[in-house]
Amino acid sequence: MKIGILFGGKSAEHEVSCISANSIYNNIDTDKYEVYLIGITKEGKFRHFTGSPDMMLDCSWESAVSDSRVDILGNENPAGIYGTDMSVELDCIFPVLHGPYGEDGRLQGILDYSGIPYVGCKMMSSALCMDKIYTKQILNAEDVRQSRYVVVKKNHDTEDVRGALEGFTYPLFVKPANMGSSVGITKVKNYNELENAIKTAFRYDTKLLIEEGVDAREIEVSVLGNQDDIIVSTPGEIIINDDFYDYETKYVKSTSKLQIPAEITKEQIKEIKEIAEKSYRALECTGLSRVDFFIDRKDGSVILNEINTMPGFTKISMYPKLMEHDGVSYKQLITKLIELSFEQL
Ligand SMILES: Nc1ncnc2c1ncn2[C@@H]1O[C@H](COP(=O)(O)OP(=O)(O)O)[C@@H](O)[C@H]1O
Ligand SMILES: [Mg+2]
Incomplete structure (x- = not known):
């Protein structure tokens, strides 16, 4: 073939x-x-x-x-x-x-x-998962807990944004709606830093979101399968020895490490796996996706961050590593994904 x-x-x-x-x-x-x-x-x-x-x-x-x-x-x-x-x-x-x-x-x-x-998600699910605002809207309708956010479009009124952010606690995260690898994302510690962060995000997209920051552990799961037969992996954690998981930390410095399996409670594992499957179904994903969560350090609550329909896929990336932990080798995983693509016809 x-x-x-x-x-x-x-x-x-x-x-x-x-x-x-x-x-x-x-x-x-x-x-x-x-x-x-x-x-x-x-x-x-x-x-x-x-x-x-x-x-x-x-x-x-x-x-x-x-x-x-x-x-x-x-x-x-x-x-x-x-x-x-x-x-x-x-x-x-x-x-x-x-x-x-x-x-x-x-x-x-x-x-x-x-x-x-x-291989992978079809047109609509790819588009919806890429757009962080649509992902939030669809998953809010499914009662999936996510961080609070405000949408900002080009030609926005600064005063409106300030008003919408009332009650939000800093730090905030300013993100282009459609990007990945933390490109264009800024962690904002106070109102004075906001304008520059908005400018940065607009270099990458015409709409952006400002999210309330969560003091969080970052937990990820791999999901494999088409809609009728879905496997959700054991969760893993990314231990970040940095301010946040930005582009440098992801690819340039090697200060972060993967902890597989994540050391979290049985209840948290169960909840994360359930939410991952529910979200994968709601967004009609096929083939694969990595679903990323935050666990709030204060109260242990589980918050969905985003869904990546084509996650990093080197042999040592989180997605394949989690599948390997659950018994699917990297080579088998590639074969399985190709086989799944034929089932979707
Ligand atoms: N609301 C938030 N609270 C805390 N950290 C966040 C928040 N949003 C993003 N981050 C940090 O920024 C990183 C990148 O954000 P993310 O939304 O995952 O964008 P990307 O699609 O570029 O990976 C996250 O892995 C996390 O470290
Ligand atoms: Mg991410």
Whole structure:
């Protein structure tokens, strides 16, 4: 079976995607799958990459792409790679993309159009989970506890925002509605810092949210399956020795560590697993998602933070590590995800 791994992409999480995709390439079951690497440049061009996979790690891969045409829309040919010396129809696409244009439903819509099976959430669930405001609205309707927030759009009135924030306790977190990897997020300690934080978030999106900060432990679970058969992993914790889990802490410094399983109470584990499954169903996720929680240090309450439909996916990332803890190896996980994509047709 021929699998196309899509990586890179137009978002600020381009680099992270290349590293996750490299890890999948190195661990996929080659007895079952023949892999074709398709890189998406930062400008959004799809290219068949034929160089050494190590070049994905430092993003030098763009200098070793072939000039074959990658047809993902499946307009004239079935989705595949077509060149003078090769013509490959793909059986399945594994999009390993994070953030806008890759994880937010736009690419999923194109793949739906071409009719090719692909790993992960479909268009609508991808879009809803990417947008932190819609995620909140849908899950509020399901009575899932989340942190309090205010929505701010371009051309907002500063006084209105100030009024809406009355009663909120600092610190606050200002976030672009659609981003990931903490890009554009600022922790704000007092009102004077708010304006700059809003400006920063608007560099990445046209709407943002301001959330009340929770003094929290960060707990995550992996969810695997389509809507009829859902597995929720044991929760893990990210121990952050920093102000918050920002981009630097995630990828540059190695000050945070994963604690698997998380050392929390049986009741908290049960509650987290139930909320994760309920949220996954409500947002109609398929394939996989990592559901992220806060546990309030003051009273131990469980608060849902966000759902990532394409979580970090290197061999040592939280999502695969949690599945591995529960008995699904990284290689088996990749196979399972590909198999799940065929069930969705
Ligand atoms: N309401 C909050 N209270 C406390 N910490 C928060 C809050 N919102 C975000 N954070 C911190 O910022 C990090 C990134 O925020 P998150 O909403 O998960 O965005 P992203 O999609 O970029 O990962 C979180 O992992 C956490 O460390
Ligand atoms: Mg997050």
